Amino acid sequence: MSRYASSTLAAATLAIASFSSAAQAEGPQWSFANASINYLDWSSGTESRTADNAAKSDFYYLELEGGLGYSWGEFYGFFDIENPGHDHFDDDSNGQDNFRTAAKVTSHLYLGESPFSLYLHVYDFRDYGFNGREQDQILGFGYRHTFDNGLWVKPFLGAARVQSDGYTGMNGGMLGWVLGYDFKAFDQSFSLTNWHEQTFERDDEYLEQNYVGDKADSVGTNGAVALWWHPHPAITTGVQYRYSDNKLGTPDQYQNAMIYSIKFNFL
Numbered sequence: 001m002s003r004y005a006s007s008t009l010a011a012a013t014l015a016i017a018s019f020s021s022a023a024q025a026e027g028p029q030w031s032f033a034n035a036s037i038n039y040l041d042w043s044s045g046t047e048s049r050t051a052d053n054a055a056k057s058d059f060y061y062l063e064l065e066g067g068l069g070y071s072w073g074e075f076y077g078f079f080d081i082e083n084p085g086h087d088h089f090d091d092d093s094n095g096q097d098n099f100r101t102a103a104k105v106t107s108h109l110y111l112g113e114s115p116f117s118l119y120l121h122v123y124d125f126r127d128y129g130f131n132g133r134e135q136d137q138i139l140g141f142g143y144r145h146t147f148d149n150g151l152w153v154k155p156f157l158g159a160a161r162v163q164s165d166g167y168t169g170m171n172g173g174m175l176g177w178v179l180g181y182d183f184k185a186f187d188q189s190f191s192l193t194n195w196h197e198q199t200f201e202r203d204d205e206y207l208e209q210n211y212v213g214d215k216a217d218s219v220g221t222n223g224a225v226a227l228w229w230h231p232h233p234a235i236t237t238g239v240q241y242r243y244s245d246n247k248l249g250t251p252d253q254y255q256n257a258m259i260y261s262i263k264f265n266f267l
Contacts, residue, residue: 026070033066033267040242042257053213054249056257057096059083066267073117077105089129098129108142108154117142119156121174134164134210138174153179160199166209172201172218189230191238196223199247207251216251220244224259236263 042056050056062084067076082100083090090097103124108117119142124135140158147153155177162171176197183190199220207216221244228238240259248255 026072028068028070031066031068031267032265033064034236034263034265036063036065036261036263038063038259038261040257040259042255046253046255046257049253050250050255053251053253054211055096056248056250056255057093058257059097065263071110073107073109075105075107077103079103087129095129098127100125100127100129102126108144108156115144117144119158121156121158132165134162136171136174137161137163140173149181150183151179151181153177160202162206162210164206164210167203167206169203169206171203171206172199174199176223191226191228191230193226193228194223197221210249211251212249214251217246220246222247226259234265236265237261238263 038061039058040061041058046056059082061080061082063078063080065078067074069075080102082102083097084099086097086099088099089095090099101124104122106119106121108119110117119138119140121138122135124133126133138156138158138160140156142154142156144154145152155175157175158173160171160174162168174197176195178193178195180191180193183192199222200218202216202218202220204215207218210216223244224240224242226238226240228236230236238261240261242257242259244255246252
């Protein structure tokens with residue numbers, strides 16, 4: 001383990017221990033939760049570029065999503081079921097439309113009264129038809145800022161570790177952010193959001209074992225830009241532009257899709 005990862009892990013252990021008693025005594029200052037139905041539509045170019053190397057096909061997915069914040073930290077997570085109702089291995093698509101799951105949990109543990117935080121992040125993906133699994137673990141530091149116009153941004157930088165069928169071990173680092181902006185138009189409420197992850201200095205063995213057809217570049221890009229419409233407190237609908245490069249099992253190819261979503265807000 002790198003010196004950076006070791007020092008960050010030590011800080012994480014101390015922070016979690018000190019915050020655990022506060023969590024029991026204090027309720028959340030804000031929270032949200034929703035269930036959604038989503039359709040991801042890969043571009044024709046993406047389907048062509050990945051046809052013989054981690055081939056992509058359109059799919060539906062169901063999602064549970066939520067978050068909560070305290071005076072000392074905040075948490076966010078989701079759980080996705082991709083191709084619900086399909087067999088673990090989908091014979092009709094030769095495995096492209098297998099039953100899959102994806103889950104993510106992130107947290108910012110605030111460092112005193114400063115805008116800096118200890119950042120923890122776990123993403124887990126499983127393809128049950130191919131018995132494939134990859135879990136990314138990020139440990140580092142974050143930052144939080146809200147501008148006068150209401151735009152908020154939460155960047156982070158951390159050391160990365162991966163557990164997968166092909167490779168398990170340290171895997172470079174990740175730089176990323178989430179940001180959002182709420183606004184009114186035509187007497188309606190809207191939001192713009194973006195999540196972005198830039199991986200770098202990834203391990204050569206990982207890049208050889210976890211990609212199809214060729215070795216991937218050490219830098220990978222992953223994210224989405226979204227426009228959300230809030231017609232009612234219980235309903236949110238939106239469209240996302242999903243983008244990726246040297247990720248999702250495909251080396252040296254840009255991949256993009258549109259995602260169409262409707263969320264049912266219950267918290």
